[in-house]
Amino acid sequence: MASSLPAFTVRRGEPVLVAPAEPTPREVKPLSDIDDGEGMRFYSSGIHLYRNNPAKAGQDPAEVIREALARALVPYYPLAGRLRxxxxxxxxxxxxxxxxxxxxADADLTADDFGDVQSPPFPCFEQFILEPTTVAGVEPxxxxxxxxxxxxRLKCGGFIFGQRFCHCIVDAPGGMQFEKAICELAGGAAAPSVAPSWGRELFMARQPPQPSYPHHEYREPAGGADRMLSTPASDMVRVPFFFGSREIAGLRQRAPSNMRCSRxxxxxxxxxxSRTAALGYAPDEEVRLSFIVNARGRPDIPLPEGFYGNAFAYSVAATTAxxxxxxxxxxxxxxxxxxxxxxxxxxxxxxxxxxxxxxxPLFAVSRTYIVSDVSHAGFKDVDFGWGEPVYGGPAKGGEGPLPGVTNYFSRAKNGKGEEGTVVPICLPKDAMEKFQLExxxxxxxEL
Known part of the structure; x- marks a missing residue:
């Protein structure tokens, strides 16, 4: 895990608007009816940390990326627009x-100062991402x-790339597709290897709309109050849990022998x-697991190549505690x-x-554990020419309208170099020990 950072200062330049490098179509494009749900109306954040590359001596990563960004915004011109x-x-x-x-910006830090950072939250991430301003009375x-x-820029010659995407316009794979386009253009390519496709009409409501499933993800469960929503942030604690080969083997021993299960x-x-047991819900209270199911790569979902919008749904498993x-x-x-x-x-x-x-509406959150698996989103493939990132992934442990009930699953290595799944669990302090024991x-x- 990451070490504590030494005292440092970040000197940020005045933010500027970067427009497409060439003229682009002037038009109005509707988002899909999945893109513009209330649960998508926020900015998701990501961070990539890079070491110094002697082969890039004399090159300013900020300038290289800024120029490539302007070129990438030509085919991805909707990203340079505004929502209405x-x-x-x-x-x-x-x-x-x-x-x-x-x-x-410039920071009095080296890449090594961050230690072996493997999972979110990234140390002092607030200093390395540019936050959108808030305007009273206006949708964020x-x-x-x-x-x-x-x-x-870091004093060792490395740098940190921090971004905040409006989730309405891209999901995690879509955002990585755009960042890889910047990388290719920064490396001298004439155009991105994958041409972007809008394709939002695939996820528009039918006429007339005819919901054909119960969609528990948008209906609050029956039962009492959820202590996760009432516990002050000061009484919460976040601890990363690592699931390597030993832990997965233990879980497989407890799965039915005839059941094929993914990690x-x-x-x-x-x-x-374990979370349900630790939070001490009453036995008759409904509890849920809600997780994102990606539509990409599925033969029954006709996504065009290069699609970069939201292509997923929240699915719900529900039972009593x-x-x-x-x-x-x-x-x-x-x-x-x-x-x-x-x-x-x-x-x-x-x-x-x-x-x-x-x-x-916003998806239901009471007594619900919400999971997003970003381990295959491609964060480690974002190479602007300085090599593979030391860290690439979400900036925070959970995001969205209620980050305390959400978790990212990501791939990382433990202190022994073993790769596994890391989950940064957020719980009330008095529930964490019980969770760990579970x-x-x-x-x-099993012996």
């Missing part, structure tokens, strides 16, 4: 080449840049069950697998239908 809200809370992009916000994503970038399914079921904690791991796994397989193209269209009919019990090898 129309009737029915429908969001559209005013593509007027207004530009994205960019700042360069309306009529402002859709992308904020800060490049912070994600095993870890998600383990954490959901008593049934979840009283059953074995196989019970939780069965619920997770069933929820994961439920997301089809028809399901995604049904989500769009429901959002339009119900005013694009996880240890499920991951220990």
């Amino acid at each position: 809200e129309e009737e029915g809370k429908k969001l559209v992009v005013d593509c007027g080449a207004q530009g994205v916000m960019f700042a360069d 994503v309306i009529d402002r840049p859709l992308l904020y970038i800060q490049v912070t 994600f399914e095993l870890v998600a079921a383990c954490i959901w069950r 008593g049934e979840l904690c009283g059953g074995d791991l196989g019970y939780a796994l069965e619920l997770v697998k069933k929820a994961k397989s439920a997301v089809t193209y028809d399901y995604l269209q049904s989500v769009a239908d429901l959002l339009v009919l119900t005013g694009r 996880v240890e019990g499920l991951t220990a090898a």
